[in-house]
Amino acid sequence: MYERLLHWDRDTFIYLNGLGTEAYDVFWLTSTKIYSWIPLFLIFIILFIKKFPRKQAIYKIGATVGLAVFITVLTLVVKNGIKRVRPCNDAVLKxxxxxxxxxxxxxxxxxxxxxxxAITVLVFLLMRSRVKWAAIFFIWPLLFTYSRIYVGVHYPLDLIVGTIVGIVSGLLFQRIYYSKVHVTL
Incomplete structure (x- = not known):
């Protein structure tokens, strides 16, 4: 079963990665860079500040930053523990x-x-009552996630598990926020 799953993962990656063309390379290379999304992060901060009282905004921004740090550390620990080679570094696939x-x-x-x-789920949950169009934020993780197959650096299972970990982490931080921080406001 495990071997079949890895075979599916490899074949699906090869298929999806092969859909890319030079005409779209600049778009996907830009989409995959974290700095390309800085304007979105600034929008998140501005919306927190404009839509919530100052203290709430600061706590919400703090929770989001805390989540970003948590997910970064968790990712590094898991990657260095499992040590799965990226498709772009796999001699057989190159x-x-x-x-x-x-x-x-x-x-x-x-x-x-x-x-x-993780960040999108948390920001959406913290803002949805005051920003009716907040669901549009989910465009970011869809593009950001798919870009990793396009540029040749992640298998679909890497992305599926990363997405699940992100969603669960976003929900967890939202629960922590409302059970601990929200009570003090």
Missing amino acids: DFIRILETPSDYSFFSGHAASSW
């Missing part, structure tokens, strides 16, 4: 895939997927 980036660290699970889903 001739069959498009490679636009070549990070040297490990693949499982995707920190891009985990962090973008």
